[in-house]
Amino acid sequence: MAAIGILAICLSCSLCLYFVLALIRQLNKLWWTPIRIQHQMHSQGISGPPYKFFYGNNKDVSNMKKEAMVKPMDLSHDILYKAQPHIHAWIKKYGKNFLLWNGSHPELIVTEPELIKEILNNRDNTYVKEKPGGYIEKLLGDGLVFSTGEKWTKMRKLANNAFHAESLKNLVPAMITSAEVMLDRWKIYEGKEMEVFEEFTLLTSEVISRTAFGSSYLEGRNIFEMLTKLTMITARNTYQLRIPVISKFYKTKDDIEADELEKGIYNRVLEIIKNTEFGSGTGGHFLQLLLTAHHDANVSQRISIKDLVDECKTFYFAGQETTNNLLTWSVFLLSIHTDWQEKARQEVLSLFGRQNPTPDGITKLNTMSMIINEALRLYPPAISILRKVERKATLGKLTLPANLLVNVSNFAVHHDPDIWGEDVNLFKPERFSDGVAKATNNNVAAFIPFGMGPRICVGSNFTPTEAKVVLSMILQRYAFTLSPTYVHLPFQLFTLRPLNGVQLTLPANLLLYITTLAPHHDPKIWGEDVHLFKPERFLEGIAKATNNNIATFFPFGIGPGTCVGLNFVTTEVKIALSMILQCYAFPFPQPMSTHNFSFLPFAHNMEFNKFYKTKDDIEADELEKGIYNRVLEIIKNTEFGSGTGGHFLQLLLTAHHDANVSQRISIKDLVDECKTFYFAGQETTNNLLTWSVFLLSIHTDWQEKARQEVLSLFGRQNPTPDGITKLNTMSMIINEALRLYPPAISILRKVERKATLGKLTLPANLLVNVSNFAVHHDPDIWGEDVNLFKPERFSDGVAKATNNNVAAFIPFGMGPRICVGSNFTPTEAKVVLSMILQRYAFTLSPTYVHLPFQLFTLRPLNGVQSMMSDG
Numbered sequence: 001m002a003a004i005g006i007l008a009i010c011l012s013c014s015l016c017l018y019f020v021l022a023l024i025r026q027l028n029k030l031w032w033t034p035i036r037i038q039h040q041m042h043s044q045g046i047s048g049p050p051y052k053f054f055y056g057n058n059k060d061v062s063n064m065k066k067e068a069m070v071k072p073m074d075l076s077h078d079i080l081y082k083a084q085p086h087i088h089a090w091i092k093k094y095g096k097n098f099l100l101w102n103g104s105h106p107e108l109i110v111t112e113p114e115l116i117k118e119i120l121n122n123r124d125n126t127y128v129k130e131k132p133g134g135y136i137e138k139l140l141g142d143g144l145v146f147s148t149g150e151k152w153t154k155m156r157k158l159a160n161n162a163f164h165a166e167s168l169k170n171l172v173p174a175m176i177t178s179a180e181v182m183l184d185r186w187k188i189y190e191g192k193e194m195e196v197f198e199e200f201t202l203l204t205s206e207v208i209s210r211t212a213f214g215s216s217y218l219e220g221r222n223i224f225e226m227l228t229k230l231t232m233i234t235a236r237n238t239y240q241l242r243i244p245v246i247s248k249f250y251k252t253k254d255d256i257e258a259d260e261l262e263k264g265i266y267n268r269v270l271e272i273i274k275n276t277e278f279g280s281g282t283g284g285h286f287l288q289l290l291l292t293a294h295h296d297a298n299v300s301q302r303i304s305i306k307d308l309v310d311e312c313k314t315f316y317f318a319g320q321e322t323t324n325n326l327l328t329w330s331v332f333l334l335s336i337h338t339d340w341q342e343k344a345r346q347e348v349l350s351l352f353g354r355q356n357p358t359p360d361g362i363t364k365l366n367t368m369s370m371i372i373n374e375a376l377r378l379y380p381p382a383i384s385i386l387r388k389v390e391r392k393a394t395l396g397k398l399t400l401p402a403n404l405l406v407n408v409s410n411f412a413v414h415h416d417p418d419i420w421g422e423d424v425n426l427f428k429p430e431r432f433s434d435g436v437a438k439a440t441n442n443n444v445a446a447f448i449p450f451g452m453g454p455r456i457c458v459g460s461n462f463t464p465t466e467a468k469v470v471l472s473m474i475l476q477r478y479a480f481t482l483s484p485t486y487v488h489l490p491f492q493l494f495t496l497r498p499l500n501g502v503q504l505t506l507p508a509n510l511l512l513y514i515t516t517l518a519p520h521h522d523p524k525i526w527g528e529d530v531h532l533f534k535p536e537r538f539l540e541g542i543a544k545a546t547n548n549n550i551a552t553f554f555p556f557g558i559g560p561g562t563c564v565g566l567n568f569v570t571t572e573v574k575i576a577l578s579m580i581l582q583c584y585a586f587p588f589p590q591p592m593s594t595h596n597f598s599f600l601p602f603a604h605n606m607e608f609n610k611f612y613k614t615k616d617d618i619e620a621d622e623l624e625k626g627i628y629n630r631v632l633e634i635i636k637n638t639e640f641g642s643g644t645g646g647h648f649l650q651l652l653l654t655a656h657h658d659a660n661v662s663q664r665i666s667i668k669d670l671v672d673e674c675k676t677f678y679f680a681g682q683e684t685t686n687n688l689l690t691w692s693v694f695l696l697s698i699h700t701d702w703q704e705k706a707r708q709e710v711l712s713l714f715g716r717q718n719p720t721p722d723g724i725t726k727l728n729t730m731s732m733i734i735n736e737a738l739r740l741y742p743p744a745i746s747i748l749r750k751v752e753r754k755a756t757l758g759k760l761t762l763p764a765n766l767l768v769n770v771s772n773f774a775v776h777h778d779p780d781i782w783g784e785d786v787n788l789f790k791p792e793r794f795s796d797g798v799a800k801a802t803n804n805n806v807a808a809f810i811p812f813g814m815g816p817r818i819c820v821g822s823n824f825t826p827t828e829a830k831v832v833l834s835m836i837l838q839r840y841a842f843t844l845s846p847t848y849v850h851l852p853f854q855l856f857t858l859r860p861l862n863g864v865q866s867m868m869s870d871g
Contacts, residue, residue: 030054030104037106037401041099044398046108048099049090056101058239061086065491069499072487074869075336075843076700077378078425079490080415084383087409096412103241107405111412113419113445115396119387119406120445120453127387127406129455135234135254138262139227140317141310144458154301155311158293159458162212162286168465169359174210175469176356178203182470183477189506193483197501200327200470201320207466208319212286213312215272220316223268227317230261235493269312270305286315322381323463325495327470329379330372332502333427334471335482336846340429343367345475357472365468370429372464372471373436376449377420378427381463381495383411385451410448411496419446423701480504484847525552631674632667648677684743685825687857689832691741692734694864695789696833697844702791705729707837719834727830732791734826734833735798738811739782740789743825743857745773747813772810773858781808842866 034051041047049057064085073082081088087109090098096111110116119127132146140146144155161167182203186194205224206217213220233254251259276287290311296302303311334341347367352358385408389400400406417424419440420431432439440446450457457463474480483503491499523530525546526537538545546552556563563569638649652673658664665673696703709729714720747770751762762768779786781802782793794801802808812819819825836842845865853861 034101034104034106037404038099040401041106041108041398046097046099046398047094048109049094049101051101051104054104055241056103056105057086058101058103058241061100062239064089069489069491072489074841074867075482075488075846076425076841076869077427078415079379080412083490083492083496084409084411087412091412102405105405106401107407108400109407109409111409111416112396113413113443116408116410116413116445116448117452118395119408120385120448120451120455122387122453122455126390126393128390130386130388130405135230135237135258138258139230139234140314141306143307143310143314145314145318151307154293154303155307156458158289159286162289163458163462165461168461171211171462172357172359172362172465172469175207175466176473178206178210179470179473180356181206183473186478186506191507192505193485193503194506195501195503196331197324197328197498200324200331203470204320204324204327204466207323208315211462212315212319213272214276214287219272220268223265223272223313223316224320226261226265226268227313230258230265231317231494233258233261265313266309269309269316273305273308273312287312318457319459319462321495322457322459323466325379325381325497326372326375326463326467328498328502329496330375330467330471331474331480331504332482332498333375333378334371335480335502335504337427338479338481340367340371340427341475341479344371344471345479348472348475352472352476354476357469362465362468362472365472367429368468368471369464370432372467373432373439373447374427374429376464377414377447378425379490379496380410380414380449382449382451382457383492383496384409385448408448410451413446413448419443422704426701478506480506482846484845486846519552520555522552525549627675628671631671631678635667635670635674649674680819681821681824683857684819684821685828687741687743687859688734688737688825688829690860690864691858692737692829692833693836693842693866694844694860695737695740696733697842697864697866699789700841700843702729702733702789703837703841706733706833707841710834710837714834714838716838719831724827724830724834727834729791730830730833731826732794734829735794735801735809736789736791738826739776739809740787741852741858742772742776742811744811744813744819745854745858746771747810770810772813775808775810781805840868840870842868 031053034056038048038051049060051057052059068082068085073079086100090100090109091111097115098109100107100109110119122128129146129148129152131148132140132142136146142151144152144159147155182199186199202217205220209215209217209220217224237254273287273291277291290303290308293301293303294305294308334344344367347365348357351361351364387406387408389402389404389406391402393400393402395406413419415424436447444452450460450463481504483505486503487500489499490496519525521530542553556566556569635649635653639653652665652670655663655665656667656670696706706729709727710719713723713726749768749770751764751766751768753764755762757768775781777786798809806814812822812825843866845867848865849862851861852858
């Protein structure tokens with residue numbers, strides 16, 4: 001019995017000791033080691049959010065990402081704070097390199113190009129891929145993305161053989177065939193809204209199925225669907241931490257579903273492999289290479305069936321996901337920046353016409369390459385590159401402990417103003433006009449959408465090539481714009497994707513537009529007066545007018561498809577016009593009645609109009625009387641103290657009661673002045689503010705410059721009179737707005753008596769119309785960039801901008817009758833714009849239609865629609 005007691009005590013002590021040691025080991029892992037590493041990195045100048053027991057910073061990161069997704073953003077490409085809010089916030093707080101905690105695992109965020117270059121070049125094999133675990137392993141296995149050592153070398157060699165430059169040429173026909181199927185499907189969307197992310201998902205799935213596996217999307221559809229489900233499970237568990245030991249025995253609902261999906265994917269891939277191997281499938285270059293390696297006579301070079309399946313899973317996932325995202329964001333950017341869409345289209349048409357792209361032609365798509373590079377910079381598919389420190393290492397001046405995770409945020413690097421300039425968040429493909437090296441000042445780690453070094457993505461050529469083929473074929477057929485229903489919310493789900501897809505408005509086939517309207521308005525065909533109404537050009541018939549070129553004038557079409565109603569329509573119009581002209585003369589309506597085409601009987605006779613009043617005449621008389629009475633009421637309220645009064649009105653009232661009768665103004669004069677200031681005092685500033693906001697909503701770089709100036713002078717306080725005079729950037733913007741969109745666009749004078757003007761002799765009563773609008777848009781005065789918004793032309797003042805030609809810039813007129821509000825209007829505009837810029841950033845809504853028109857002043861026909869976000 002004593003022996004049994006002693007044994008029981010020994011067992012109890014051993015068990016207690018085991019639990020104590022286990023507890024110590026867990027405390028070491030979950031507390032002492034993190035605190036030690038945090039201290040070690042802090043001593044080297046690397047700080048970061050403090051470690052929190054067990055969870056690290058996972059809860060903070062998860063909450064920040066959820067909060068970022070709550071509210072849509074405006075159509076800006078400043079998206080780091082949305083897709084990686086934790087990195088955006090902590091770079092600002094802790095610097096470009098900082099330490100965060102993924103649970104108890106330290107993760108060094110690196111955004112300095114020199115350090116990135118050292119990590120990704122990995123010359124001494126210090127920075128390796130971390131072995132996948134959990135859901136990631138179920139999703140991609142130990143394929144090319146995660147494998148290391150000899151296995152990776154072997155697999156990389158196979159992949160390089162399948163996707164090198166010469167092989168890509170052979171894959172182009174498969175890409176074209178897949179794109180043709182998609183574009184045939186798009187015909188049902190012509191003139192409607194279409195969501196393109198899902199469209200490109202189907203396309204890229206088909207392309208990778210054809211090019212890598214010699215099958216089709218339909219054969220691999222179950223694989224893609226299961227991969228998508230497994231991706232969602234993996235994403236929602238990214239920041240979920242599992243309790244050690246317990247997680248080995250307890251499976252969550254997601255664990256069970258992930259196991260089933262992994263098994264389903266494995267079996268379906270195996271089925272495709274067998275079909276290819278035994279001839280019931282068409283085979284595919286990459287899969288054939290894998291099968292050859294699987295049956296290699298050299299056992300040491302042979303790959304297992306699991307390796308084969310893992311590679312297939314990797315390429316099914318990455319081969320579709322990467323190109324899908326690049327195509328989606330490229331089309332999104334071109335739908336906003338339609339000037340670049342048109343440049344790309346012209347390049348495609350000049351190289352291929354209406355024929356399918358060719359491998360040789362694809363290499364000559366320089367504009368397209370610039371656009372794709374800029375899309376990859378702003379919206380890279382993968383926005384983080386992870387490595388693990390294999391052993392204690394030196395990185396720059398830092399000493400890194402073994403097993404530290406290193407997270408290269410290429411996303412942050414691509415959006416770094418210190419590298420790319422203040423216009424870093426603007427879509428400017430021209431920055432790549434001289435190639436990537438010139439754009440990055442030969443800093444190879446500044447632009448790494450596919451990574452760099454020996455483990456650069458094997459699809460770094462395949463993806464842009466596929467994108468060029470597909471975009472070329474779309475541009476040959478369609479012009480497209482962003483739908484007003486689109487909500488801008490980029491988010492990270494392994495790759496960077498749009499949360500709610502991208503909705504485009506797809507008009508009818510572009511070919512119809514190019515072959516009908518354009519030739520009728522082509523100055524090379526019709527001359528410089530192409531846009532003037534000159535019926536005399538048809539005096540000797542259509543053949544003479546078109547120099548016998550029947551394809552330059554075809555309002556009813558040409559050839560067998562000519563409209564059957566050609567003669568009927570022209571005959572009916574001739575009869576109708578003849579009968580109208582027999583009865584009526586119809587002048588173009590004046591602005592006061594632009595809504596009303598009044599046909600006056602016979603000729604427009606002023607004497608007749610004294611006795612006959614139109615409906616507009618009667619309504620105008622009533623309005624004049626009503627305005628007169630209401631103004632008179634306000635004057636009386638001010639005069640007798642029941643109103644608050646106003647400086648200008650008080651001056652008018654003083655003049656009305658002047659003791660000197662000859663200086664006194666009549667009550668009618670008083671009312672007329674009030675009417676003038678009620679109208680002009682509001683109309684002029686309204687137009688200046690509207691066009692200024694319109695211009696700044698397009699040119700967001702100038703909007704940001706103006707905002708920085710306002711904040712530097714006033715902070716978040718209201719503008720001050722002294723500060724307003726120091727708004728130099730704002731003055732440049734307002735002057736440029738007044739040049740391009742002056743409130744009054746004509747200044748009328750009458751020649752009082754016979755006069756000499758320059759070398760001209762003018763008769764009395766001649767009307768002289770000074771078109772300041774034409775002067776402001778004259779390239780002989782302002783240069784070839786006359787119609788571009790360039791506030792910098794006023795950087796040294798108006799005199800320098802106009803070469804001391806005072807009549808070259810006259811938005812308020814000039815001379816003794818210059819507009820009395822020429823100082824009031826810009827001052828009010830500066831105050832209002834300053835207060836807007838302090839609170840909001842704004843972009844132009846896709847619903848805006850650009851139609852400036854004259855209604856006394858120059859105004860937008862349908863208003864200006866802007867999208868606001870917090871400034």
